[in-house]
Amino acid sequence: VTPARGKTSTRRRKMMGFAHLPTSSLFVLLLLFIPSSAFLVTPAGSFVPHGRISTPHSRRLPRAEAAALQRRSHLRMSEDTIDCLVVGGGVSGLTTGLLTAGSVLVADKSASPGGVFETRDDIEGYLFEDGPNTFQPTESTLSLVSQVGLAPDVVCTDRSLARYVYSGGDLYALPSPGGPPDLSGLVNLLSPLGMARVVVGAILPVAAPVKSDETVTDFFTRTLGSDILKLVVDPFISTVYCGDPSKMSMRSVFPAIAKAGDAGNGFGGLVKGFVASRKAAKETKATPFPESGIKVKKGSSASLKGGLKKLPEAIAGALGNKYQPSWEATKVSHSAETSLFTTEFSTPQGPKTVTSKCVVLAVPPVAAAGLVGGLSQEASEALEGIKAPAVHAVSLAYPKTAFDEEVACVEEGGGVKGFGVLVPRGEEIGTLGFQFINSMFPERAPRDESLLLAYYGGAQNPEAASLTAAEVSERVHGDALRMLLKKDAPEPRVLSVRTWPAGIPQYNVGHAAAIKASREALPPGLVLGGSMTGGVSIGDCILSARACAEEVKQVL
């Protein structure tokens, strides 16, 4: 790898020179708006979207229809008929099973629970995640964690750790949710015109969008300007969703900011709209989850001692024999006469069928599309249209001495400190971002090493899907050399290159309409859940699971 280095010698000086800018009234205004927005409150390196992604509410059955369904379903109910079958044992399906009363079975095609949760502790001295890495310690997630006995295992990051954006060879710190209100990194990152555009755009009345379901690019271009779009929003979308802002739906990805835009058509613009929509959200807050009793500092991110896989394992443990691994659903059919569903499975013991009053599909969109094919062609096609691009998760370790001390996130004596760094597209860096794993969780790598987690690929780089593991790790190392390492840094110890062929479902424009159309086209009792419905973060999946359990309750 021959790295083209940026202006490393000036990096640290540049950052420090602006560290104590006075807080002018403009910054105060920005502070009002920006830290509350989805993309800056969220720890950039933590991969956790802040807001719950909005999709239409689950379809509710009118009471009379539900009662009739219940009566009919008793007609031919054999002893083997269960109330609810959940297909998919990722965090969504398992949580749905846990929250659903009555006779429930959660069946998954894999031998172990958790779907994309993959903690690795098989290399001595390291603990790392090939799948999700942190969760936002919201009330609902902590409640679930506590319910399955994992409260003592919760570990939180230091909330003042900096999140960086890489631009033009330098690193810029974004305002951190737990730290002092320091906007100097953001001010340096944006051009003076770009900064002025953000400030003016935040207070001027917001013009109505051309289309209600507009792209993230269209929203930011017409409100806060293209600088913040390119340098902050794009890297956030590319890393968190592996997505493309010119395709993703603003309403689905940043619902709070989109609502602020709706309410910000008068004087005060987005800032006023944001205050109004927050107030409205507080008033319509859903029933709270049981108190977890776990104390966490606002703005930190969380994991579990021993890794995140413990969460699905503990939920599966709590489900006991209601969780069935190694069963792959192949077909769901429905009887109009009895209103019962029959689901066929391929299992190590041969074919099986399960008859149930409800079926919850908590599987990736392509799997759901296949399963509902016999029930509704329309739903199947709509679900088939939800794409999930490939992404590679690369865990690699360097000696701390390999890092260039001139780089803003590198500590004196070596090693990186912070949450991580996001890379805007167009920087000639293929890596979407690096997370600094043992800066967040120090015990996860030897003391004299820095453990990095990099993402490569996604919707804006579809060609990356066909790269080999060796090619991916070589490119990621090349990017680390350009951004973080000394010229003569040694090759990393590559712990893992995990390729996710269909990583994260894309909430592109039209997504909400596709989910709504699918729900309407499917028979009552067939419930769509999982990360394709109510948001991709772990917290969103848990909230969606609760919505699914409530829908099932209504049918039963």
Ligand SMILES: Cc1cc2nc3c(=O)[nH]c(=O)nc-3n(C[C@H](O)[C@H](O)[C@H](O)COP(=O)(O)OP(=O)(O)OC[C@H]3O[C@@H](n4cnc5c(N)ncnc54)[C@H](O)[C@@H]3O)c2cc1C
């Ligand atoms: C690489 C990566 C990193 C991420 N990092 C974070 C993070 O740090 N923080 C965060 O909050 N979120 C993160 N996410 C997002 C989050 O982890 C996922 O959105 C969430 O875990 C999805 O859960 P799920 O249960 O909906 O789906 P999945 O985990 O995909 O589970 C679906 C399950 O369905 C099963 N299945 C599929 N077809 C069938 C069938 N026919 N029959 C039976 N079973 C079937 C599968 O085996 C699987 O277990 C990350 C996602 C990825 C891919």
